[in-house]
Amino acid sequence: MGSEEYKGSDWGKSLPVPSVQELVRNDPRLLPQRYIQLHTDRPVAPDMAMTPSSSDIPILDFALLAKGDQDETRKLDLACKEWGFFQIINHGVPEEVLLKMKAAIAEFFELPLEEKNKYVQAGNDFQGYGQGYVASEEQKLDWCDVLFLITLPHEIRNLKYWADTIPSFKDAIERYSKEAQKVAEEICANISLLMGMDKDGLQRSYGNTKQAMRMNYYPPCSRPDLVLGINRHSDPDIITLLLQDDEIPGLQIKHKDEWIPVKPIRNAIVVNVGDVMEVLVQFNSIDVLGLNLVYHSVLFVQILSNGMYKSIEHRAITDESKARLSLATFMFPYDELEIGPMECAVDDHRPRMYGNMKYLDYLRYTLGRKMEGKAHLDNTLKIKSSSS
Ligand SMILES: O=C(O)CCC(=O)C(=O)O
Numbered sequence: 412m413g414s415e416e417y418k419g420s421d422w423g424k425s426l427p428v429p430s431v432q433e434l435v436r437n438d439p440r441l442l443p444q445r446y447i448q449l450h451t452d453r454p455v456a457p458d459m460a461m462t463p464s465s466s467d468i469p470i471l472d473f474a475l476l477a478k479g480d481q482d483e484t485r486k487l488d489l490a491c492k493e494w495g496f497f498q499i500i501n502h503g504v505p506e507e508v509l510l511k512m513k514a515a516i517a518e519f520f521e522l523p524l525e526e527k528n529k530y531v532q533a534g535n536d537f538q539g540y541g542q543g544y545v546a547s548e549e550q551k552l553d554w555c556d557v558l559f560l561i562t563l564p565h566e567i568r569n570l571k572y573w574a575d576t577i578p579s580f581k582d583a584i585e586r587y588s589k590e591a592q593k594v595a596e597e598i599c600a601n602i603s604l605l606m607g608m609d610k611d612g613l614q615r616s617y618g619n620t621k622q623a624m625r626m627n628y629y630p631p632c633s634r635p636d637l638v639l640g641i642n643r644h645s646d647p648d649i650i651t652l653l654l655q656d657d658e659i660p661g662l663q664i665k666h667k668d669e670w671i672p673v674k675p676i677r678n679a680i681v682v683n684v685g686d687v688m689e690v691l692v693q694f695n696s697i698d699v700l701g702l703n704l705v706y707h708s709v710l711f712v713q714i715l716s717n718g719m720y721k722s723i724e725h726r727a728i729t730d731e732s733k734a735r736l737s738l739a740t741f742m743f744p745y746d747e748l749e750i751g752p753m754e755c756a757v758d759d760h761r762p763r764m765y766g767n768m769k770y771l772d773y774l775r776y777t778l779g780r781k782m783e784g785k786a787h788l789d790n791t792l793k794i795k796s797s798s799s
């Protein structure tokens with residue numbers, strides 16, 4: 412496949428918006444109307460406190476998982492089913508790699524605006540410095556500036572967006588990107604085992620992957636009760652690894668209709684199930700009998716699916732006095748992959764929950780619209796009459 416096809420420029424684009432960081436620098440109390448969320452979306456006061464439930468979000472020991480520890484594998488299954496989110500510790504990514512990655516992001520956002528603007532999203536591109544998911548001049552905006560880069564495979568990188576002003580920037584990404592890929596692949600390997608396949612089963616199904624990074628900078632906000640750092644959404648990928656600030660909380664996940672904060676754990680990585688995982692890698696209890704019902708061909712994956720692993724809505728709130736940084740590392744399937752449930756898995760007892768769709772079409776659909784919880788999956792692949 413030619414590298415041109417992989418540049419990401421056909422993934423869609425986002426309308427240009429002002430830098431929030433600059434807005435705050437010029438007047439920390441100014442809050443333009445476009446950032447004030449509708450009442451229903453505002454983070455109400457109880458959300459801002461650490462509720463006891465945040466400590467229920469599963470914490471997995473990655474080293475045990477990689478060793479095939481049965482209890483840890485069961486915890487992974489439960490985490491994907493009950494929460495769609497979990498944190499991993501003992502993940503083996505050296506602390507130095509994490510610190511350098513976070514420092515590189517901080518250094519990027521500290522650059523003067525003129526310098527950052529050298530890496531601004533081109534008119535037809537999703538990559539670069541700017542914001543994502545802005546589809547209209549009317550929609551509410553996130554209190555956030557973003558640098559979005561496709562990081563793997565190497566040949567599809569568009570280095571014009573890589574901040575070469577910062578000498579350590581490329582190296583920091585290089586090292587973290589490699590480690591993050593290993594961790595994501597190991598988690599997928601364990602999910603394959605949970606599906607009754609061998610470790611490579613899932614990977615054979617989704618084929619080659621692409622990795623992209625979304626570096627988020629959330630400036631402090633004088634009215635954190637009125638704005639959102641990033642609006643509620645699910646990630647349109649297979650799996651996401653998130654590095655969040657060790658000190659400043661912000662991430663919240665929707666669990667049983669409540670917004671639960673994900674309490675930062677030093678050096679931990681937050682993992683979440685993406686939309687593609689929900690469509691591709693779900694199974695009902697009948698499948699756990701060890702049957703390998705996942706069938707794959709070069710461009711067509713047919714998966715038995717009945718809605719067990721869910722990509723969960725999440726969002727980030729802002730802090731009144733401190734800026735917060737986070738890094739989401741996405742694992743995407745390749746553009747041509749056709750996703751959908753397998754015909755032989757659909758019968759009177761197991762109604763089809765998803766249609767089929769080329770992944771690129773799904774990605775373009777979702778990236779070309781404002782974030783809206785799980786509406787994008789519901790409006791495309793999800794079959795409306797489905798009960799869940
Ligand atoms: O900053 C966060 O905690 C969440 C970021 C996120 O969800 C994303 O970039 O997709």
Ligand SMILES: [Fe+2]
Pocket residue numbers: 644645646725739
């Ligand atoms: Fe996300």
